[in-house]
Amino acid sequence: MAGEATRSVRRITIGDVARSANVSEATVSKVLNGRRGVGGDTRERVQDVVRELGYVSISERQGSLRRVGEATIEVLLEPHDVDNPYFSTFIGGAVQQAADSAAALLVRPVTSIDERFDLRWAQSVARAGRVGVIELTSAYSAHRENALRAVGLPMVLVDPIDRPRPSTPSIGATNWAGAYEAAQHLLSLGHRRIDYIGGPPKARCDEVRAHGWAAAMGDAGIAVDIEAVPREAYSFEHGLRAATALLQRPDPPTAIFAGSDISAKGVLEAARRLGVLVPRDLSVVGFDDTYLAQTSTPPLTTVHQPIADIGRTAVSTLLRLAAGDALATRRIELATHLVIRDSTAPPSPRNPNEGRP
Known part of the structure; x- marks a missing residue:
């Protein structure tokens, strides 16, 4: 219920x-x-x-910890996230912090957990000597968190998709500020027709990014419809499909801001297939600043979020909770900033949409 x-x-x-x-x-x-x-x-x-x-008794948990010989953290993720550069960067930071803290990470696909048996899963996690769970998944589960609390284990969420209860520790970035800065950059170049390509429907982090974009547009006197934002999983395919549809409209945008670097790569591919030159005919901005941004053609202007630091912070926060320490705040947001590369420029004078409100 x-x-x-x-x-x-x-x-x-x-x-x-x-x-x-x-x-x-x-x-x-x-x-x-x-x-x-x-x-x-x-x-x-x-x-x-x-x-x-x-x-799960304290003696069972302590006995498992003694057998394992080190604190082990379980990381839950969606299987398809393994292909996303965000995950590899996050894990790199998490592994580094775990090593510095004499701890270890164990990665488990969230699809392997049957929601009907959350308590059994939580018991097995506790009895295996885990000290807690970091959840990096597309949908926060209160059932999983309740099961972990029942066996005395903490959970930390990373940029949760759904809205967790306020008491649930979570780590993320300043999504609103990053999106606002990205849109402002495009506006300062002279763009007025700027569309946003979003991420998973109802994703909290993406909702915040969309509102940051909309706020910047509103401050410039340009009305946008957040409900019309194309939303799907952050992926190359979504960026490709959404950008293709936008660029084939009678009034195509002169700039597209994508909610992730991997989606922005899809935007660049859509432009290439349609013969739209970047940045002459179309400016493109991403979000994340993964290696994709530096290796794309052209190199991608993007919002840098400290993904490795988010991984490090998630591990250190989980270990503090496992040790019984109190947190000063349940929500930690690390600062973003815009990295300007070669995928953005003023709109071409030949573009009929230049200056259109």
Whole structure:
């Protein structure tokens, strides 16, 4: 149920198990440690409650940590994200911070977790000696976070797509400011017909970027329709399809701002196929500043977000939570800035859309 998914869940204790099974804590302890003196029916009832509530004892977790010999963090991601340069840059920073902290990372595809058995997954994570989970996925799951809280493990989200509850720690970048600066750059060059190509529908980070673009356009006296922004997964294919449609309109844009570098690469390819020269006929701006921006033709003007630092911060934050430290803030945003390269220029005097409001 929705209410169950969103309410805060505390860690399950041995007392909770004892009350649910209608036995003493001593009896629960005997069952968990495999000791004698407990009837078969009672033992089975306690084991059922342990599975149902997702209880993992401190001794189980500490024993696993001793066997593993180091703190291990589980990282959840979408399988298709492996091809996105954002992920490789993020993991590079996360691995570096983990090494500096004598910790390790284990990457798991989120698709391997059956939502019907979130508690079982969380129990297996705790019993394997993990100290917490970093989630880098397309959809935040309150069920997964609740399951982790039940077994006493923290979760940290990275630029979450959905809006998590305020108490959930999350790391990201100044998406609004970065998008505003990108649009302002294009406006300062003289562009007025500037379209935005977005990311996953209802993605929180992309909604913020779209609003940053719209705010800059509005400040310049240009009305835009955020609802008309083409939205799909950040990908080369989405950038290609969306830009092709925009450039084939009767009133094509003189500039396109894409919500990611990989989408911007698709924009550049659409322009190439249509014989539109960049930046003479079309200026293009991306977001991320991955290696794609430097190696594209022409090199891409883009919003730099400190992706490796986000990875480092996610790991350090998770380790602090695992150690029981309090966070000064639950939301950390690292600063962005615009990197100007060769994909942007003033609109061509021959472009009929130049100066059009």
